[in-house]
Amino acid sequence: MTVSLLEQLIDALRVLPGVGQKSAQRMAYHLLERQRDGGRRLADALAESMERIGHCKRCRDFSETELCPTCASSARDAQLLCAVETPADRLAIEQATGFRGLYFVLQGRLSPLDGIGPRELGLDLLAQRLEEGEVRELIVATNPTVEGEATAHYLAQLARARGVQPSRLAHGLPLGGELEYVDRGTLSHAFGSRVEIRE
Amino acid sequence: MTVSLLEQLIDALRVLPGVGQKSAQRMAYHLLERQRDGGRRLADALAESMERIGHCKRCRDFSETELCPTCASSARDAQLLCAVETPADRLAIEQATGFRGLYFVLQGRLSPLDGIGPRELGLDLLAQRLEEGEVRELIVATNPTVEGEATAHYLAQLARARGVQPSRLAHGLPLGGELEYVDRGTLSHAFGSRVEIRE
Numbered sequence: 001m002t003v004s005l006l007e008q009l010i011d012a013l014r015v016l017p018g019v020g021q022k023s024a025q026r027m028a029y030h031l032l033e034r035q036r037d038g039g040r041r042l043a044d045a046l047a048e049s050m051e052r053i054g055h056c057k058r059c060r061d062f063s064e065t066e067l068c069p070t071c072a073s074s075a076r077d078a079q080l081l082c083a084v085e086t087p088a089d090r091l092a093i094e095q096a097t098g099f100r101g102l103y104f105v106l107q108g109r110l111s112p113l114d115g116i117g118p119r120e121l122g123l124d125l126l127a128q129r130l131e132e133g134e135v136r137e138l139i140v141a142t143n144p145t146v147e148g149e150a151t152a153h154y155l156a157q158l159a160r161a162r163g164v165q166p167s168r169l170a171h172g173l174p175l176g177g178e179l180e181y182v183d184r185g186t187l188s189h190a191f192g193s194r195v196e197i198r199e
Numbered sequence: 200m201t202v203s204l205l206e207q208l209i210d211a212l213r214v215l216p217g218v219g220q221k222s223a224q225r226m227a228y229h230l231l232e233r234q235r236d237g238g239r240r241l242a243d244a245l246a247e248s249m250e251r252i253g254h255c256k257r258c259r260d261f262s263e264t265e266l267c268p269t270c271a272s273s274a275r276d277a278q279l280l281c282a283v284e285t286p287a288d289r290l291a292i293e294q295a296t297g298f299r300g301l302y303f304v305l306q307g308r309l310s311p312l313d314g315i316g317p318r319e320l321g322l323d324l325l326a327q328r329l330e331e332g333e334v335r336e337l338i339v340a341t342n343p344t345v346e347g348e349a350t351a352h353y354l355a356q357l358a359r360a361r362g363v364q365p366s367r368l369a370h371g372l373p374l375g376g377e378l379e380y381v382d383r384g385t386l387s388h389a390f391g392s393r394v395e396i397r398e
Binding site: 004005011015028030036038043044045046048051069091107155190 | 229250
């Protein structure tokens with residue numbers, strides 16, 4: 001039995017994260033009923049992105065050019081380098097903070113059991129960069145998970161061995177959160193790391 | 200400032216129902232990181248579907264051929280015609296029931312305020328079909344909403360005037376539901392329409 005185009009479309013939509021059979025059906029019908037032009041634009045953007053988006057050779061972030069716009073910019077402070085796990089983390093920091101330094105995207109975290117070691121994270125590239133001497137501070141912004149912390153520890157050693165000061169993001173209570181609902185680990189850490197209130 | 204391909208992709212993904220900026224970002228990164236082939240397949244399926252999927256000239260459902268496979272099939276019972284609001288409703292009935300008749304997809308419901316009248320729902324096509332004399336029963340499977348009920352009423356009159364018996368789906372308690380959590384309207388209807396328990 002041949003599979004109809006509509007069934008092929010529904011099946012293809014399931015490649016998207018968090019999209020199951022029902023959502024895929026709803027998406028397909030929505031596009032066909034109300035968004036044919038949007039569907040065509042999406043097809044073009046997808047086809048072009050899958051072909052042309054590669055990795056920046058300097059920071060390993062996604063980029064359609066050999067050097068991403070951030071790495072190519074002369075307006076960024078090359079003395080500050082921020083290491084993140086994923087491009088999404090990089091984007092989050094870029095959007096939330098006024099950070100004007102450069103990034104290094106690990107594209108993962110150390111996870112020996114999954115076969116992800118220093119080589120897979122491009123740490124040779126990072127080490128080489130730290131040896132160039134321009135970077136003064138390596139801001140390690142890996143996730144506060146077990147693997148993220150292990151990666152942070154490794155990166156800090158890597159930096160120190162090359163005379164670069166490592167730092168990491170502060171842990172504590174999230175802003176606007178309620179103490180009552182903060183998890184115990186965070187609360188305990190925030191309590192232990194309390195800071196003096198200055199006049 | 201030029202918009203990067205990645206930003207174009209994220210923007211294009213927002214055409215999907217229920218997908219905002221954050222989900223679109225997650226989808227784009229997921230495809231780029233782990234599903235390039237899936238992304239390419241999706242691009243192809245989308246491009247082809249948006250171009251080639253039209254409407255069946257007999258039942259108005261989506262179809263890539265002039266007559267959809269169901270309408271073209273000689274194995275279906277042409278005496279039973281089931282009118283539904285959307286292709287998704289048609290699919291739900293086809294998957295849930297053993298219905299072997301044919302369908303008529305309104306592609307909407309009567310809604311004079313939105314400018315949706317009998318013409319927009321293809322009711323001239325439906326009337327013509329009922330006049331052909333082959334259909335004996337018109338199963339009206341519009342949604343149990345105010346507009347759906349109004350549409351059902353209209354379709355029932357249309358059928359009766361052409362000697363076709365209209366019927367509609369039963370209302371009552373959903374199977375497996377708990378009485379306590381059923382909405383008042385449904386419970387009241389189910390109570391009033393109680394049926395005798397036969398031996």
